[in-house]
Amino acid sequence: MIKALTFDVWDTILNEDKFYQLLSINIGKKLGKSGEEVFKNIMSIDRDAIKIRLEGGFKNIIYDTAEYFSNRLGLKNQEDLFNSVIEIIESEEICSLAFEDSISSIHEIKKMGMKIGLVGNVLFWPGMITRLILKRNGLLDYFDATIFQDEVGYQKPSKEIFQIASKRLNVSLNELGHIGDSLENDFVGAISSGMYGFLIKRDLNANYIELGKKAYAIRSLSFLSEIIKKIDKA
Numbered sequence: 306m307i308k309a310l311t312f313d314v315w316d317t318i319l320n321e322d323k324f325y326q327l328l329s330i331n332i333g334k335k336l337g338k339s340g341e342e343v344f345k346n347i348m349s350i351d352r353d354a355i356k357i358r359l360e361g362g363f364k365n366i367i368y369d370t371a372e373y374f375s376n377r378l379g380l381k382n383q384e385d386l387f388n389s390v391i392e393i394i395e396s397e398e399i400c401s402l403a404f405e406d407s408i409s410s411i412h413e414i415k416k417m418g419m420k421i422g423l424v425g426n427v428l429f430w431p432g433m434i435t436r437l438i439l440k441r442n443g444l445l446d447y448f449d450a451t452i453f454q455d456e457v458g459y460q461k462p463s464k465e466i467f468q469i470a471s472k473r474l475n476v477s478l479n480e481l482g483h484i485g486d487s488l489e490n491d492f493v494g495a496i497s498s499g500m501y502g503f504l505i506k507r508d509l510n511a512n513y514i515e516l517g518k519k520a521y522a523i524r525s526l527s528f529l530s531e532i533i534k535k536i537d538k539a
Contacts (some may be wrong), residue, residue, distance in 0.1 A: 313485030462494025
């Protein structure tokens with residue numbers, strides 16, 4: 306039985322591509338480059354940074370990743386990057402990052418009486434900034450707990466970060482489900498921690514696929530409530 310559910314943030318409930326597109330336009334103006342050119346570069350840097358993060362290559366996660374991105378983007382220093390983040394979160398465009406199914410699906414889960422939380426890794430912007438972005442997208446107030454890598458010292462897929470979530474939500478790990486878009490960080494991390502794992506794949510050909518007793522791939526967050534009800538009846 307699932308008593309609580311945690312969500313990944315980026316590319317699960319918020320569109321990371323849109324965030325990086327806004328950031329790329331801002332940085333492009335500073336560098337005299339097109340937003341398209343910067344976006345292509347920043348997505349490549351992001352993929353490399355995620356690999357380095359998983360291998361433990363960044364000791365001070367915010368500072369080190371900011372330095373890594375700034376150097377590869379050709380910015381003067383980390384402060385230029387931080388200022389660009391601040392500038393875009395003050396814009397109205399930042400309020401349109403939520404996927405179409407995010408608010409309605411989370412609202413439905415809350416109506417079922419479940420506690421919900423966030424479990425997120427970070428790069429060069431801290432969890433506090435992500436909370437602000439969630440607030441501006443009408444999502445933050447739905448969550449009973451928000452856990453971020455830079456604040457607790459652990460990252461997904463480690464069991465420790467999910468244990469912190471379970472304690473804050475007052476449920477055991479085997480009563481907790483987690484949904485995210487990363488096969489390794491979210492799905493495998495949840496399953497290996499003894500939780501229910503939900504992998505969001507928006508290009509899935511079926512509404513959802515049962516991959517195991519506690520493992521599902523889903524096309525949309527809107528199918529979460531249906532699956533949870535099915536699990537509870539089993």
